[in-house]
Structure formats: structure tokens, C-alpha cells
Amino acid sequence: MADFDVAIIGAGAVGLAAGYACAKRALNVLVLEQAPHIGAGVSSRNSEVIHAGLHYATGSLKARLCVTGRRALYPFLADHNVAYAKSGKLIVATQESEIPALERLARQGEINGVEGVRWLSGEEARALEPQLNAVAALLSEESGVFDAHGYMAALQGEIEAHGGAVVLSSPFEGAHAQDGGYAIQVGGEAPTQVSAVRLVISAGLGAQDCARKIEGFPAARVPALHFGKGNYFALHGVKAPFARLIYPPPIPGALGTHYRRDLGGVARFGPDLEWVDHEHYSVDPARAAGFYETVRRFWPALPDGALQPDYSGIRPKLHGPGEAQGDFVIDDASAHGLANLVCLFGIESPGLTSSLAIGEEVADRLGI
Numbered sequence: 114m115a116d117f118d119v120a121i122i123g124a125g126a127v128g129l130a131a132g133y134a135c136a137k138r139a140l141n142v143l144v145l146e147q148a149p150h151i152g153a154g155v156s157s158r159n160s161e162v163i164h165a166g167l168h169y170a171t172g173s174l175k176a177r178l179c180v181t182g183r184r185a186l187y188p189f190l191a192d193h194n195v196a197y198a199k200s201g202k203l204i205v206a207t208q209e210s211e212i213p214a215l216e217r218l219a220r221q222g223e224i225n226g227v228e229g230v231r232w233l234s235g236e237e238a239r240a241l242e243p244q245l246n247a248v249a250a251l252l253s254e255e256s257g258v259f260d261a262h263g264y265m266a267a268l269q270g271e272i273e274a275h276g277g278a279v280v281l282s283s284p285f286e287g288a289h290a291q292d293g294g295y296a297i298q299v300g301g302e303a304p305t306q307v308s309a310v311r312l313v314i315s316a317g318l319g320a321q322d323c324a325r326k327i328e329g330f331p332a333a334r335v336p337a338l339h340f341g342k343g344n345y346f347a348l349h350g351v352k353a354p355f356a357r358l359i360y361p362p363p364i365p366g367a368l369g370t371h372y373r374r375d376l377g378g379v380a381r382f383g384p385d386l387e388w389v390d391h392e393h394y395s396v397d398p399a400r401a402a403g404f405y406e407t408v409r410r411f412w413p414a415l416p417d418g419a420l421q422p423d424y425s426g427i428r429p430k431l432h433g434p435g436e437a438q439g440d441f442v443i444d445d446a447s448a449h450g451l452a453n454l455v456c457l458f459g460i461e462s463p464g465l466t467s468s469l470a471i472g473e474e475v476a477d478r479l480g481i
């Protein structure tokens with residue numbers, strides 16, 4: 114008999130949400146994480162925005178899982194006393210030429226079934242946010258910000274309350290088929306082997322490496338990985354100018370450098386999109402020039418010298434510069450031919466918002 118019903122590689126928001134979904138379905142769950150704490154990867158380097166689901170292509174996993182994930186997330190946060198604010202978001206056209214992009218977004222939101230979206234004139238937008246430069250705006254009432262770490266701690270608590278385990282400092286080093294399930298090699302200070310009936314790879318930027326370490330996983334099914342770095346600048350010496358999230362119309366490959374006031378009241382701008390060839394997280398102060406230019410389109414009063422380099426994160430992208438924006442990839446046996454195995458690739462934004470729905474999708478794909 115296998116040690117566990119399901120082993121999940123990666124204790125980010127998505128791996129933990131998959132663990133929670135499986136634990137709720139009465140499975141004995143093991144989550145393995147290489148780092149000494151949960152949420153050490155992409156899940157700790159992002160905007161912590163709850164997206165409504167306007168931006169994603171018709172019929173895509175992103176569109177479906179963002180909307181269902183967001184609908185599940187607010188009640189989960191409330192039930193588990195995790196801090197959040199349903200602040201709302203304004204997506205702004207700062208000149209007439211940007212209005213068609215907003216109209217396309219409004220139509221996409223309708224197709225995706227997004228609730229609470231309203232068209233505002235520039236005047237109506239300024240009545241809500243007096244410092245805003247806008248000729249028109251879309252108000253998304255369902256958008257918000259939340260404490261991603263508190264959320265992940267709550268998921269870990271749920272897994273453990275259901276009898277599962279989240280084991281840290283335990284890198285996945287490989288797996289092979291055994292007795293209808295998987296024998297899994299675990300590295301770290303005390304290397305060991307465990308067995309599980311089902312295996313889920315939810316390793317963020319490490320997903321491709323993990324998939325390559327599974328015996329028999331077809332090389333052609335491991336997608337290319339591109340690093341889409343996003344840099345943030347924080348506002349210093351000036352009070353946060355807006356209560357709501359402020360977004361420009363989307364840019365190719367990202368939602369555009371936006372404004373956010375976090376739960377502690379700190380105002381931040383970002384992420385931009387910088388293609389890099391390896392993981393590194395320093396923020397180049399020279400990028401400030403681009404931020405001043407972008408931000409002043411919607412906030413002309415931004416003072417000189419107020420932006421300070423803050424932090425960065427890296428999107429695990431499956432498409433590179435100039436290529437069309439892709440979808441999440443959730444591959445099961447129908448894609449890679451290995452029974453009881455689900456691999457997640459390219460879980461970039463809106464992965465946090467979607468995580469509870471991705472978890473349910475993983476459990477469904479495992480047939481449990």
C-alpha cells in the first residue's frame with residue numbers, strides 16, 4: 114500500500130490549494146516543498162490582487178478559473194480570518210485613443226461572466242478618485258487585495274486539520290511508476306523515498322525541471338519556460354493617492370503597470386515586464402524613468418524623487434517576447450500518457466486569484 118493517496122510538489126498558493134481540495138475529498142495528502150517555509154516562490158513576489166476576471170481570452174482556463182476562483186476566495190478569506198479589502202479597481206483610459214481597449218475589456222468581462230463592472234465617464238471616475246487623470250474608466254467592484262501569506266497559512270492549516278502533511282526543506286528529486294502509483298525520491302538533509310497513488314507537480318518556476326525528473330514523462334510535453342520579471346517601485350514621502358486599484362489598459366504579455374495601496378497603506382506601482390534569462394530579483398533603479406512616465410499618465414501629480422525601487426517577482430511564462438500570451442497548462446494523462454499524474458505549467462497571473470479553482474480542477478483531473 115502506498116504511503117499517501119496524493120503527493121503534491123510545491124507549497125505555493127496553488128500546490129497548497131490542490132492539497133486542500135484533495136484533503137476535502139478525504140485523501141491522505143503530502144505536500145513536499147524544497148524551501149524551509151511555504152510560499153517561498155512566485156506566491157510571495159506578486160501584487161496580491163484579487164482579479165475579477167476581465168482580461169482573459171474566451172474559453173481559456175484563465176477566464177474560467179479566475180472567475181470561479183475569485184468567487185470562492187472571498188468567502189474562504191472571510192471564514193479563515195485572512196485580511197483582505199474588496200477595494201475595487203479602475204481601469205482607466207487617459208486619452209480618447211485608449212477607449213477602444215477599455216471597450217474590448219468590458220465586452221470580454223461580459224463574455225467571462227464577470228459581475229460588478231460599470232462604465233464611468235472621466236468626471237465620474239474623478240468623483241471617486243479626485244487625483245485621477247481619466248477620460249473614461251471601467252469600474253470593477255469585485256477586484257481587491259489580500260494577504261497572500263495569511264491565505265497560504267490558512268490552506269496549510271486546512272490540509273493539516275484534515276490529517277495531511279506539509280513537509281519543508283524536502284526537494285523533489287525524481288519519481289518512477291510503482292504499483293499503479295509513484296515512488297518519489299526526496300532530497301534534502303535526510304534523503305528518503307515515499308510512495309503515493311497520485312502525483313501533482315505544482316512547482317512554479319521549477320515545474321519543467323520536476324517534470325523532466327519523472328521517468329517516462331515525454332520530453333515533447335515539457336513546455337519552454339520564459340522568465341517574465343516584474344519590478345515594483347514604492348511611493349515614499351507622499352500619502353497613497355488612491356483608495357482603489359488603478360490599472361492602465363493592458364499591454365502585450367501583462368496587465369500593465371498599476372497602482373495598489375496594500376493592506377498596510379503602502380502605495381506601490383508595478384509590475385512592469387522585463388524579459389530575463391535567469392532568476393534574479395534585484396530592481397534596477399534606472400527603470401524608475403519608465404515608471405514615472407507610465408504613472409504620470411494616470412497620476413500627473415506624482416512628485417519627482419517619490420519612487421523607490423522595491424521588490425520584484427518572476428512570471429513562469431510559457432511564451433516569450435513577441436509571442437501571443439498563453440493560457441495556464443494543466444496536463445493530465447490525456448496529454449502526457451502517465452496515469453494519476455497532473456502537471457501544472459505557466460501558472461502566472463491570475464494564479465493566486467484562481468488557486469482554489471485550480472485546486473478543484475486538479476482533484477477533478479485526478480478523478481477523485
Ligand SMILES: Cc1cc2nc3c(=O)[nH]c(=O)nc-3n(C[C@H](O)[C@H](O)[C@H](O)COP(=O)(O)OP(=O)(O)OC[C@H]3O[C@@H](n4cnc5c(N)ncnc54)[C@H](O)[C@@H]3O)c2cc1C
Nearest residue numbers: 123125127147154155156159160162285317319343464466
Ligand atoms: C510579478 C507578479 C505579479 C503577480 N500578481 C498577481 C496578482 O496580483 N494576482 C494573482 O492572482 N496572481 C498574480 N501573480 C501570479 C501568482 O503569483 C502565481 O500564479 C502564483 O503565486 C503561482 O503559485 P504556484 O503555487 O503555482 O507557484 P509558487 O508560489 O512558485 O510555488 C511553487 C513552489 O514549488 C517549490 N518547488 C520548486 N521546485 C521544487 C522541487 N524540486 N521540490 C519541491 N518544491 C519545489 C518552490 O520552492 C515553490 O515554493 C503574479 C505573479 C508575478 C510574478
